[in-house]
Amino acid sequence: MSDAPSRTGIPQAVILGAGYAGLSVAKTIHRHARSRIQVVLVDRFPEHVLRTELYQVDEMAAPGTKRRQWALPMAEVLDSHIARFVQGNVTGIDLSSKTVRLETGTVPFDYLVICLGSVPSYFGIPGAKELAREVYSLDGAERLAAQLVEVERSAAKVAWSPPPRIIVAGGGSTGTEVAAEVATADWKDLADPAAPAPRVTLLTGPMPLLQGFPDPIIRHSRDLLEKSGVEIRENTPVARVEPGQLTLKDNSTVDFDVCVWCAGVEAPPVVAQLPTEHGHGKRLKVSPNLELADHPGVFAVGDVIDYANPGSGVLVPGTAQAALAGAPIAGYNVVARSLGKRLKRFSYHEKGVIISLGLGKGVGRAGPVSLWGRPAYVLKSLVEAEYSLAVERG
Numbered sequence: 001m002s003d004a005p006s007r008t009g010i011p012q013a014v015i016l017g018a019g020y021a022g023l024s025v026a027k028t029i030h031r032h033a034r035s036r037i038q039v040v041l042v043d044r045f046p047e048h049v050l051r052t053e054l055y056q057v058d059e060m061a062a063p064g065t066k067r068r069q070w071a072l073p074m075a076e077v078l079d080s081h082i083a084r085f086v087q088g089n090v091t092g093i094d095l096s097s098k099t100v101r102l103e104t105g106t107v108p109f110d111y112l113v114i115c116l117g118s119v120p121s122y123f124g125i126p127g128a129k130e131l132a133r134e135v136y137s138l139d140g141a142e143r144l145a146a147q148l149v150e151v152e153r154s155a156a157k158v159a160w161s162p163p164p165r166i167i168v169a170g171g172g173s174t175g176t177e178v179a180a181e182v183a184t185a186d187w188k189d190l191a192d193p194a195a196p197a198p199r200v201t202l203l204t205g206p207m208p209l210l211q212g213f214p215d216p217i218i219r220h221s222r223d224l225l226e227k228s229g230v231e232i233r234e235n236t237p238v239a240r241v242e243p244g245q246l247t248l249k250d251n252s253t254v255d256f257d258v259c260v261w262c263a264g265v266e267a268p269p270v271v272a273q274l275p276t277e278h279g280h281g282k283r284l285k286v287s288p289n290l291e292l293a294d295h296p297g298v299f300a301v302g303d304v305i306d307y308a309n310p311g312s313g314v315l316v317p318g319t320a321q322a323a324l325a326g327a328p329i330a331g332y333n334v335v336a337r338s339l340g341k342r343l344k345r346f347s348y349h350e351k352g353v354i355i356s357l358g359l360g361k362g363v364g365r366a367g368p369v370s371l372w373g374r375p376a377y378v379l380k381s382l383v384e385a386e387y388s389l390a391v392e393r394g
């Protein structure tokens with residue numbers, strides 16, 4: 001498919017995944033190496049998806065909304081002189097022959113950076129993958145938005161119809177944002193003037209609501225969710241999903257019109273299959289240089305890694321913020337490896353966390369400062385704009 005590296009004499013760095021991490025790695029390699037390394041960026045989609053904004057299912061449900069609001073065409077975020085973009089689905093990575101398999105051919109590499117993100121974890125729960133919706137991908141979020149409109153319209157047609165029952169499984173930040181968004185959306189405007197407000201229930205599994213977040217954020221989130229009519233049921237792990245019904249571990253059942261699976265993520269299958277050391281959710285274990293232990297020149301960054309900060313031992317979270325912090329280190333280290341220079345170590349310092357809670361409100365912490373309501377929401381919008389700017393300018 002592409003020139004073998006030896007043919008041009010210029011080493012080839014292949015980056016898998018054009019998400020937050022991948023785009024930023026491509027730009028970093030170009031900045032440090034210029035034409036000394038040729039960069040190939042591979043993604044299955046011809047666009048960069050703004051994944052941090054996929055909880056906005058009500059906006060997706062609005063008539064006339066364009067997919068483009070969440071998906072930036074590759075040509076807009078990547079100049080062809082920085083990297084050659086190859087659209088393709090990665091089906092295999094052969095670390096010994098240094099080739100990447102796509103459905104359409106193979107791509108050889110001298111250096112590899114794996115930035116393939118994550119996929120929903122279903123934990124082997126029967127029916128979850130087949131019957132629940134998800135917002136971890138743009139296609140998934142769009143399907144959810146369309147189904148919400150459909151159930152609202154159906155309910156509007158029947159006089160005295162009970163409100164549609166929406167279950168959100170997973171009480172982390174994604175589940176919390178989705179539950180708030182669905183509960184506060186104006187379905188009369190989005191679906192039908194006679195549409196009833198949905199009945200939204202947020203189920204947390206074995207982990208409590210927003211585990212790992214500071215206590216004041218959890219308290220305010222709970223308060224705002226409950227004011228928006230979201231019922232929170234904690235410690236209600238799901239055992240089985242069937243059409244229109246969840247069975248919980250205690251054998252009780254919950255009916256639903258729409259079930260949204262927000263129970264967490266794991267490494268994509270092509271990463272999970274790699275013969276190297278894996279950590280939680282089959283993520284890749286990497287050295288502080290973000291390199292695979294037995295494979296110098298093969299790096300990984302973003303949601304695909306299982307990495308604890310050196311010193312503190314605290315796990316680096318699977319967030320765009322962490323992906324964008326690690327990417328410049330991985331990109332620099334590709335160039336350093338090619339020049340025989342000393343590699344940099346990755347250490348992560350979180351700037352803060354912010355959760356959107358619908359109706360222009362949110363909760364969050366930026367450094368030592370806690371924010372509630374409108375200011376938190378405004379900051380969240382600014383951070384999201386910063387993420388898209390970061391991938392556009394690198």
Ligand SMILES: Cc1cc2nc3c(=O)[nH]c(=O)nc-3n(C[C@H](O)[C@H](O)[C@H](O)COP(=O)(O)OP(=O)(O)OC[C@H]3O[C@@H](n4cnc5c(N)ncnc54)[C@H](O)[C@@H]3O)c2cc1C
Nearest residue numbers: 017019020021044051052089090117302303318319320321
């Ligand atoms: C609803 C939601 C809200 C979020 N909010 C926040 C937030 O507020 N702040 C924050 O920091 N993080 C947030 N996150 C998390 C954040 O989106 C991820 O941590 C981030 O996207 C990880 O970046 P990445 O580059 O590792 O992966 P991604 O951005 O997911 O990029 C991975 C890329 O790999 C491509 N790919 C995957 N498999 C293949 C394959 N086999 N072949 C070819 N291409 C492939 C994908 O198409 C994608 O372009 C949120 C996530 C969700 C779902």
